[in-house]
Amino acid sequence: MSQSASTAATTRLSSVRQLKGRWWVTALFSLFLAVAAWMLLNLIIGGQCQGECVVGTLAQTLRVATPIAFAAFCGVLCERSGVVDIGIEGKMLMAAMVAYAVNLFAFQALKGSMGEQAAGDLSRWLAVILGALSAVILAALHAVVSIEFKTNQIITGTVVNILALGLTGFLYRQFLAENLPAGPGTFPIFNVPVLSQIPVIGPIFFQQKPLTYMMLISALLIHYVLFYTPWGLRTRAVGEHPRAADTLGIGVYRIRYVNVLAGGLIAGLAGVWFTIEGVDVFNPMMTNGLGFIGLAAMIFGKWNPFGALIGALIFGLGTSVTSTVSIFRPDIPSQIPQMLPYLLTIIVLTGVVGRAVPPAADGEPYVK
């Protein structure tokens, strides 16, 4: 068993480029599928969505995909190092609540001394940082219990989800349910100079809010770290065959700890998106299962950040097309277009991806 795992690991490590080559075929194919689906849908809505409407739908796709992509990146980082993390949803929820509260109360404390504009900016960024850190705390719990004490990682992840649900529900009821002051609201749209003026591309990619840009940048960054740095090589080695990595002097635990904590930080950004970038309200369970959709996007992307991003974008496209269809065809029962994103996810997962092989040591605690 150990022999075959080791061979598999070697093959996978040496064939990163091959993998990427095949990856582009999949990406192009899914893009083609998406365009075909879009044309079909435009037929359904009688060609009423042209020009600006298409651009608007695509810009919305990117916005909706942001938290899903962050969640998927968290999954990529953790699982590449061999730790399964199904507690992403819980971390998102926690970060969403903490960020909401920080945004609200920091603004109250600051606006007297520095004016509403500056106080709003400061409290929003403070909320992003503290929200993400709250998710890191939950990630640390997951890391300690599953790496140090070697429990089943699925169970630990579930514990994180339930803990976050209970904790946010309780804190919300105690402190955030009644008589709240007005907050500073969400991030304003940030137009990237020059680039935002490009027709079509500009409104889709460069007239967005900060976390959406951060999501795109972190896709690049994670890809770079995983495939072009020693750290990334070690991470993948630990995820494929920790024993082999250990004999070569790689600190398996250290690698896993850092990856799980970094994943927590990114899952935190996914959560922060809901209350600082998406809307300025919080309600329990507002993450609506997008953390799990993120895991699906990760599998779709075969544990590659760009693949995960495309997976998230496909789900985002499904969601934004849903609202476009509902607008133009109010005669279709609203439940039918609502099924679309999920239907799309199933079709894509079963039809396009093919066999998705997780890292060989994914989910297995490493005993020295």
Add this chain to the structure above:
Amino acid sequence: MRKLHVSLSALVVAATLLAACAGGGSSGKLKVGLVTDTGGVNDKSFNQSAWEGVQKAAKEFNFDAKFIESKQPTDYEKNIDQFATEKYDVILTVGFLMGDATAAKALQYPNIKFAIIDNAYFPTKGAKVCDDTKKDCYSDGGLKNVTSLMFQEDQVGFLAGVVAAGVSKTGTVCTVAGMEIPPVVRYVTGYESGAKWMNPNAKTLHVYIPSFVDPTKGKEVGNSMIDQGCDVVFGAGGNTGNGGLLAAKEKGLAAIGVDVDQYNTYPEVKDALVTSAMKNVDVAVYEYLKSVNSKTEKAGIVTANINNNGIGLAPYHDWNSKVSDAVKAKVKEATDGLIKGTIQTGYKP
């Protein structure tokens, strides 16, 4: 052996009864419980309003009041049970979606008084609680302890539509709606009829979203409709609808709130908020509890409408100067027409 079982269970029953007596007699205060819908007590909308009504009555008449939030529809019966086992005298349930749970529990606990907001019971073919052989569901159908607090949302929706079409520059107005259930449909239908009454060329858009707690979705749907030229967004769906209001605010357009004066409950969007289509849930709840206090409450349907001021538009606040006198006159005309019955909202149950 069997005998032992019987006597043991008899003993247990007796003990329980004794315990119950001891518990019930100690406090003289009436206990009022509120079970919220999934929107929760801080939905800036009608659950919140219901809780405010309860609090006001509790203070005035010296009741014990408590709320339980339903996290998901499967919690409805469980939450009612929780109040029932704690010997609450009155249980209020908020929302159409709690209709079945409330009816089932009202039959199970005939000594507890129930009031449900937004759901009226009518005899229906094949219905378990109250089939079509019954005259009505309350006196005849067994729901003798249930009061339904209803609102004619279509009327206030109509007035909101008049205002919307009046302030719209593009002639397109839209609704970010919650679940497609009767109270929401009444709002949407009324709003669209009102807009068309004000401006026969007005274009109306709406999207129903199957959740009341998904503001991010509501916002994106709002954005999509804004891309289609909508410049007055009506958010009719609790927290989901709030997302629509936020979309309008971020684009610098106009929005119309729902259920309560959202200028107060959702001040973040006040720049965009022209008015709100209010149903005075707090007043209805308060009035009901007042009647409970004086032991004059009746089972059946109590309807709040434009004639008894149970519904109405909120003040224009910051928009007062931006809503022209002509529009205000039209709102007055529509109000009179609705009261006299010369204007129909287009809603058919």
